[in-house]
Amino acid sequence: MSGKQVELYVENLDCENDAAKLKRGLTGTPGVLDVTVYPKAAKVILTLDEGRTSPDAVQERLEGLGFPVRRQRGKAGTVSPWKNPKVLTSLASGALLLAGWLVARAGFPPAVTWGLYLASLASGAYYFGREALEELMLEREVGIELLMLVAAVVATLMGEPMEGAMLAFLYSISEAMEGYTEQKTRGAIAALMELAPKVALVRRDGRDVEVPVEEVRVGDTFLVRPGEAVPTDGVVLSGTSSVNQAPVTGESVPVDKGEGTTVFAGSINGEGSLEVKATTTYANNTLARIIHLVEEAQEKKGESQRFIERFGRRYSPLVLLAGLLLAVIPPLLFHGDWGTWLARAVVFVVAAAPCALVISVPITLVATLGTAARRGVLIKGGTYVEQLATVKVVALDKTGTLTRGRPDVTDVRLFSAWAAGPGNTEAKLLSAAAGLERYSQHPLALAIVRHAQQAGVQVAEVQGFQSLTGAGATGRYEGTPLYVGSPALFQEKLGVRLDALEQELARLQAEGKTVVVLGDEKSPWGLVAIRDTLRPNARAAIAALHAAGVRKVVMLTGDNERTAQALAREVGIDEVHSDLKPEDKAAQVRELTRTHGNVAMVGDGVNDAPALAEATIGVAMGAAGTDVALETADVALMGDNLERLAYALKLAQRNHAVVRQNLALSALVIIVMVAGALSGAFTLPVVVVAHELSEFVVIGSGLRMLRA
Ligand SMILES: Nc1ncnc2c1ncn2[C@@H]1O[C@H](COP(=O)(O)OP(=O)(O)OP(=O)(O)O)[C@@H](O)[C@H]1O
Ligand SMILES: [Zn+2]
Numbered sequence: 001m002s003g004k005q006v007e008l009y010v011e012n013l014d015c016e017n018d019a020a021k022l023k024r025g026l027t028g029t030p031g032v033l034d035v036t037v038y039p040k041a042a043k044v045i046l047t048l049d050e051g052r053t054s055p056d057a058v059q060e061r062l063e064g065l066g067f068p069v070r071r072q073r074g075k076a077g078t079v080s081p082w083k084n085p086k087v088l089t090s091l092a093s094g095a096l097l098l099a100g101w102l103v104a105r106a107g108f109p110p111a112v113t114w115g116l117y118l119a120s121l122a123s124g125a126y127y128f129g130r131e132a133l134e135e136l137m138l139e140r141e142v143g144i145e146l147l148m149l150v151a152a153v154v155a156t157l158m159g160e161p162m163e164g165a166m167l168a169f170l171y172s173i174s175e176a177m178e179g180y181t182e183q184k185t186r187g188a189i190a191a192l193m194e195l196a197p198k199v200a201l202v203r204r205d206g207r208d209v210e211v212p213v214e215e216v217r218v219g220d221t222f223l224v225r226p227g228e229a230v231p232t233d234g235v236v237l238s239g240t241s242s243v244n245q246a247p248v249t250g251e252s253v254p255v256d257k258g259e260g261t262t263v264f265a266g267s268i269n270g271e272g273s274l275e276v277k278a279t280t281t282y283a284n285n286t287l288a289r290i291i292h293l294v295e296e297a298q299e300k301k302g303e304s305q306r307f308i309e310r311f312g313r314r315y316s317p318l319v320l321l322a323g324l325l326l327a328v329i330p331p332l333l334f335h336g337d338w339g340t341w342l343a344r345a346v347v348f349v350v351a352a353a354p355c356a357l358v359i360s361v362p363i364t365l366v367a368t369l370g371t372a373a374r375r376g377v378l379i380k381g382g383t384y385v386e387q388l389a390t391v392k393v394v395a396l397d398k399t400g401t402l403t404r405g406r407p408d409v410t411d412v413r414l415f416s417a418w419a420a421g422p423g424n425t426e427a428k429l430l431s432a433a434a435g436l437e438r439y440s441q442h443p444l445a446l447a448i449v450r451h452a453q454q455a456g457v458q459v460a461e462v463q464g465f466q467s468l469t470g471a472g473a474t475g476r477y478e479g480t481p482l483y484v485g486s487p488a489l490f491q492e493k494l495g496v497r498l499d500a501l502e503q504e505l506a507r508l509q510a511e512g513k514t515v516v517v518l519g520d521e522k523s524p525w526g527l528v529a530i531r532d533t534l535r536p537n538a539r540a541a542i543a544a545l546h547a548a549g550v551r552k553v554v555m556l557t558g559d560n561e562r563t564a565q566a567l568a569r570e571v572g573i574d575e576v577h578s579d580l581k582p583e584d585k586a587a588q589v590r591e592l593t594r595t596h597g598n599v600a601m602v603g604d605g606v607n608d609a610p611a612l613a614e615a616t617i618g619v620a621m622g623a624a625g626t627d628v629a630l631e632t633a634d635v636a637l638m639g640d641n642l643e644r645l646a647y648a649l650k651l652a653q654r655n656h657a658v659v660r661q662n663l664a665l666s667a668l669v670i671i672v673m674v675a676g677a678l679s680g681a682f683t684l685p686v687v688v689v690a691h692e693l694s695e696f697v698v699i700g701s702g703l704r705m706l707r708a
Contacts, residue, residue, distance in 0.1 A: 003033045003047040006055050010067040012085065013042045017131045018067075020139065025065040032058065041186060041295035042070075086127050086179060090172040093124030097165045104162075117161035124168030125149055128175055142317040147353045150320065151346045155684060158342060163684045167350065174692045178359060181699055182366060188706065189294045189370040192287060195247045195266040200231035213282040224274045230267045233285045234276035236260065241272025248286055248624050249639030250376020262625050286624055290638070293380065293630070294373045298366050302382025304659065305361040312358050323349040326678075344680055351673035351687045356698040360662030364702035368655040371706055376638040377648045378623070384634050387616050388652035392597035394550050394645065395589055395611070398557035398564065399532060400604035401621055401642070402571060405443055407532035409451035410513060414526040415500050418519075427457050429526045433518045435460030436475050436484050440467060444516060447530050448484075470558050470581045470607065472516070484518050486560065488579065498524055509562035512570065537643055538571045544646035546572075549653070551596060556585045558607060585611035600635070602645065619645060655705055662698045669694040 013022060019039040026035045026046070031053025036045045044067075046058060059069045066085075082088075100116030125148075132145035148171045156164035199210045203221040213231045216222065221237060224230050230243070242254035247266035254270055257263055263276055265285035282288070301309070327345035331338045365382050372379050379385055399405050418424055434452035437445035438459060452459060462475040462482070471493065472485015483489065487505060490496040496519060498505065505527060508515050513529040535541075542553050554575040557564050564578040577588050589611045593599045601608070601615035604622075612618035612633070620626075620633035622640040630636050637644045673690055676682035682690075 003049045006046045006048055006058070008044045008046065008059070008062070009042055009070040010044060010062055011042070011070055012067055013037070013039055013044075017135065017143075017145075021134065022062075022065060022067055024138070026058075026061065029053070029058070029061055038295055038299050041190075041298065042183065043295060084176065084180065086172070086176040089123050089126045090169065090176050093120045093165070093169040093172055096120035096123060097162070097169050100162065100165065114161055117165040118156070120165035121152060121156060121161070121168045124165065124172040125152060126172075128172060129168075141313060142320055144312070144316055144353050144355055144358065147316060147319055147349050150323075151349045151684075154342070154346050158339070158346075160684070163688075166685060167688050170688050170692045174355070174695050178363075178695070178699060181703065182363060185363065185366045185370060185703065185706065186295070186298055189373055190291055192247050192266065192374070193291055195229060196282070196285070196287060197229045197231050201225070216278050216282055218278055218281060220278045222276055222278060224263070224269045224276060226269060226271050226273055228269050230263050230265055230269065230276070232265045232278050232282045233280040234263055234278045236263060237275045237277050239272050239274040241274050242270040243274075244268040244270065245624075245639075246376075247374075248290065248376070249641075250374060250644070251639050251641060264624060286630075289630065290373060290378060293378055294369055297369050297379060297381045300381030300383065302361070302365065302386045304386060305365065305382055308358060308361055308663075312354055315354055319349055319352045322352070340680070343684075344677060347677040347682055347684050347687050348674060350684065350691060351677040351682070352670060353691065354666070354670065355691065356666035356669065356695045357663065359695060360666055360698045360702060361659055363699055364655055364658050364662065364705055367703055367705035368651060372648060372651055375644070375647065375651075376641075377644050377651070378630070378633075378636040378638060379648065379652075380634050380636075384617055385652050385655055387598050388600070388635065388649055389656040390598050391550060391600045391617065391649055393552045393554060393592050393599045394545050395554045395556050395592060395599055395601045395615065396573070396642075397585075397601075397603035397608045397611075398555055398559060398567065399443055400606065401602050402538050402555065402567065402573075403532035403534055405532065405604065407443055407447045407514070407530045409447050409528055410531045411508060411529040412526060413501055413504055413529075415519075415524050417500065418523060418525045424525070426526070427455070429518055430455060430457045431460040432462070432477050432482060432525075433484055433516075433528060435462040435477060436465065436473055436482060439465040439475070440473050442473075443532070444514060444530055445473070448516070448528060451528075480520055482518070482520055484516060487515060487517055488560070490517050490519060490524060494519075494521060496522065496524055500524075501527055506562065509560060510566055512563055512566035514559050514563050534567065534571060535640070535642065537641065541642035541646065542572045544643055545649070548646045548649040550649070552592075554588075554592065556580055556588055556601075556608070556611060558582075558585075582607050582610050586614040589614040600645070600649075602642070604629075651705075658701060658705060662701055665701075666694060666698055 019037040023035050023037050026032050031049045032046060033049055034047035062069055096116050097120040100113050100120060103116060104113040128145040129149045132143060132149045135141045135143045136146055152164040152167040198213060200213050200216050201208050201223045202211050202216060208223055216232055236257050236259055238259060240258040243257050243263055244252055244254045245264050245267040246252040248264040265287040323345045326348055327342045330341045368385055369379055396402055412426055414426060430452040434449045437448045460477060462477050465475040467473050468485060471489040472483060474481060474483045487498055490498060505515050508529040513531045516528045518525045545553055552574045555564060555568050555573045556577050558580055559578060561578040564576045568576045585608055589599055589601055598616040600617040600619055601611050602619040602621055603612050617634045619635045620629035621637045623629040623636035624638045673687050677687060
């Protein structure tokens with residue numbers, strides 16, 4: 001059964017409890033086939049059977065459940081806290097608490113004071129109390145909310161209504177704060193969408209008309225004037241300009257754009273005017289996809305978060321049980337005073353509640369993922385952040401990763417024996433080589449075809465083209481089989497000797513050039529040397545990786561040893577593995593993982609897909625233009641800058657440090673407070689305040705990851 005997918009952003013959805021409630025509310029609604037809730041993004045993705053329901057009906061249902069639909073994404077960060085019901089009930093609770101206290105001091109009868117305190121308790125506990133009970137009854141789980149509710153109610157029953165009310169008020173305000181900060185943190189990424197303009201100047205019937213960006217269709221031509229932002233992704237039809245694409249790639253150095261180049265939504269045009277053909281709709285542009293992927297990543301918990309959640313699920317019931325035993329055992333067995341021990345039990349339950357512990361990981365992670373994305377590094381979930389922090393080896397593909405992947409022919413040499421034949425010229429060699437290579441997508445093939453065309457050579461007709469993966473290609477030229485490929489293909493597979501040009505070959509390879517041989521089954525015709533330029537900052541990027549604590553930077557390539565070594569020396573690579581087939585690359589990655597630990601593999605996905613899949617973390621570079629890389633990589637560097645990987649490693653290490661500090665701090669606070677509670681040194685107000693303070697400190701500390 002297939003249905004229509006609808007993506008909705010809703011208000012008031014800010015934690016797992018809300019998510020569970022929303023899911024319960026919608027599941028079973030007629031026509032709703034599937035519900036996926038993204039609490040951190042405040043987003044719901046629904047699959048609807050349109051025959052039985054409509055998006056409007058579902059919106060109404062959501063409104064009824066207390067989750068009204070927001071009109072636009074990206075508004076998350078701008079939602080006013082004064083409209084949030086959790087904030088409002090909490091503030092009411094505070095006001096009533098204050099009133100109760102004032103009234104008590106003014107000497108009003110206790111009934112009035114009690115009334116105000118009880119109202120404060122009810123208002124403060126309205127949301128978390130309901131959550132506590134729903135969790136208990138529907139999911140059979142004891143949550144922190146229940147610990148707090150029980151403590152507040154028991155304190156009140158013991159004749160301390162002010163303490164009960166204060167607990168409810170402080171806990172509710174910290175909950176509201178937590179929800180609000182999380183919303184704001186994740187809003188930071190959705191706000192990127194605001195960078196794309198609201199209207200586009202589209203050419204319709206020969207005139208330029210302003211239309212809302214949502215109405216731009218694929219294939220439309222739109223105009224981007226100097227200084228304007230690009231409304232959606234497209235290919236430049238005419239004009240030249242330098243464009244700042246920082247929202248997408250995180251790099252504010254302007255990039256030159258001209259006919260045939262790609263521009264991304266949200267980029268800021270420089271001095272020139274560009275005419276662009278839209279390649280995506282507004283909803284599907286790269287910026288929107290980045291936001292979507294980050295929102296998904298923010299839901300994907302890392303190992304440590306899952307561990308803490310599991311721990312929390314077992315720990316909270318134990319706290320409640322221990323509190324119960326604490327209240328009854330000493331009085332029953334050791335003649336303790338009932339009142340004293342009940343009070344201590346209440347203090348203990350609050351002291352031991354693991355609020356700060358539970359929040360420390362997710363808040364930090366949400367901030368880290370958002371910050372990384374704004375700097376052009378898309379990390380697909382908590383697990384990868386954790387693994388990035390402990391990367392030991394970085395493996396790099398050569399073509400397209402260390403080099404630009406747009407090689408050029410530098411030298412052509414003929415074998416004298418072949419050149420002695422009638423009509424055997426460089427032009428004929430190039431014509432035949434280009435005839436074969438025009439069927440191949442390999443960067444080397446493109447270089448050869450381009451060179452032949454520039455030399456004004458007629459490209460020959462070749463039949464029966466066949467690609468020999470990782471070695472070259474073959475086809476029939478003037479009736480005989482012809483081969484183009486690596487020297488190894490000729491020497492080992494075909495048994496053709498290359499002696500006459502052996503020295504020349506070695507010299508070219510030592511210069512870092514890739515040498516391709518052309519020849520038939522009996523004799524070689526000539527050599528074509530091709531050089532790909534190294535990326536300008538490759539050397540700096542590799543130094544940065546070492547500085548970030550990477551033990552080994554390794555090159556994995558299908559090219560020959562000499563060429564690979566020459567390039568590796570130029571950029572400071574530690575180890576080279578050459579002449580690798582795609583499956584050999586994967587095997588190398590496995591071996592590196594076994595001997596050193598976590599391996600990050602950077603590649604372009606052309607002949608290294610198996611290796612990318614095998615690595616702990618598969619990293620794609622220049623992912624902004626290529627959909628597949630963006631979707632399949634574990635970490636996507638949006639721009640073409642390898643230095644961003646070192647940035648990602650450092651960011652992950654900082655995330656790791658902040659999480660560790662947070663966990664240590666919250667554990668320490670719990671230990672001190674529990675000790676104080678058991679010994680009777682701390683009263684309820686003391687632990688409540690300390691508890692909430694520690695939570696604020698942890699949130700504030702996690703938010704440090706927003707700046708990096
Ligand atoms: N279409 C082709 N034309 C000429 N030579 C080819 C072709 N395809 C492969 N080869 C030869 O086979 C070798 C290995 O190719 P492969 O695609 O595995 O790796 P690569 O492009 O050299 O480098 P990397 O593995 O770093 O991407 C090339 O260096 C080249 O010598
Ligand atoms: Zn708390």
